Amino acid sequence: MKCFFRNLIANNLHTCAVLFREVPRNLKGKKHSSQLWLTRQLQDPYVEKAKRENYRCRSAYKLLEINERFKILQPGHIVIDCGAAPGSWTQVAVKATNANAVQKDAGGIVIGIDKQPLYPIENATLLGGMDFTAAESQNELLKILNGKKADVILSDMAPNATGVRDLDHENIIQLAYSALRFALQITKGNGVFVCKLWDGGKSQQFEKDLIRFYKYVKCIRPEATRDESTEKFLVARGFKGIKSTSSSTT
Incomplete structure (x- = not known):
C-alpha cells in the first residue's frame, strides 16, 4: 500500500x-x-509524444493511425511521400516498409520530396528543395524508380495558408490533383493513394474522381488532427488502373 x-x-x-x-x-x-x-x-500531447518517440513532427501520428486502420504500408512496399518535410511521414514509412532492414521480411523503398530542405533520414531517399508539381521534379522521381511502380503514394502537401478559406481550399485541391495525376502514372495495380484536403466545395468532386480509379475510398480525420483544423485525409485503396476510364481528371 x-x-x-x-x-x-x-x-x-x-x-x-x-x-x-x-x-x-x-x-x-x-x-x-x-x-x-x-x-x-x-500544451499538445502529440508534440511531447513525438519528441519521446523520435519523430520529427506530431503529424507522424496521423499516418500511424491511418496505417493501423487500413494496413496500407507493408514490408517491401515502394512509397513516395509528397510534401515530406520535415520528414515524420517518411520516418513512419521507413519503419513500416522495412526499408531499414530491421525485420527479416523484404525491404521497402521510401522516397520523400518537398520544396523545403529535407535533412537526411536513414534508409530513405530525400529530394529537398524540389517542387513536386514541377515536371523536372517528377522526372527525377521517375529516374529514381527506374521503371518500378510504387505501392503507395502519400500526399501531405498543403499550400501556405492565406486565411481566405475558398482560396486556400482551391490551392490544396490543385495540389491534390497534381499528386493524383502522378499516382495514376506510377502506381501498381491495387496500390494506395493517401491525400490531405481542407474542407471546401470541391472536396466531394475530388472524392468522386478517386472512386473512378480506386476500389475503396474512405475519408478519415485522425485523432491527432487539431480541433480547429478543417483538414481530412482521403484513403484510396485498390488502384484499378486508367484503361477503363475514358476521361481525365481535372
Whole structure:
C-alpha cells in the first residue's frame, strides 16, 4: 500500500512538473497568432509524444493511425511521400516498409520530396528543395524508380495558408490533383493513394474522381488532427488502373 501511494504521489508530481513546464514564456513582442501557436505547441500531447518517440513532427501520428486502420504500408512496399518535410511521414514509412532492414521480411523503398530542405533520414531517399508539381521534379522521381511502380503514394502537401478559406481550399485541391495525376502514372495495380484536403466545395468532386480509379475510398480525420483544423485525409485503396476510364481528371 505504501508503494502504491508513493508511486501515485510521484506520478502526480511528474504531471504537475509537465504542466508547469508547458507554460509558455518569452511571448513579449510576438504577434498574437505566434503566441497562440506557441501555447498550443506546448500544451499538445502529440508534440511531447513525438519528441519521446523520435519523430520529427506530431503529424507522424496521423499516418500511424491511418496505417493501423487500413494496413496500407507493408514490408517491401515502394512509397513516395509528397510534401515530406520535415520528414515524420517518411520516418513512419521507413519503419513500416522495412526499408531499414530491421525485420527479416523484404525491404521497402521510401522516397520523400518537398520544396523545403529535407535533412537526411536513414534508409530513405530525400529530394529537398524540389517542387513536386514541377515536371523536372517528377522526372527525377521517375529516374529514381527506374521503371518500378510504387505501392503507395502519400500526399501531405498543403499550400501556405492565406486565411481566405475558398482560396486556400482551391490551392490544396490543385495540389491534390497534381499528386493524383502522378499516382495514376506510377502506381501498381491495387496500390494506395493517401491525400490531405481542407474542407471546401470541391472536396466531394475530388472524392468522386478517386472512386473512378480506386476500389475503396474512405475519408478519415485522425485523432491527432487539431480541433480547429478543417483538414481530412482521403484513403484510396485498390488502384484499378486508367484503361477503363475514358476521361481525365481535372
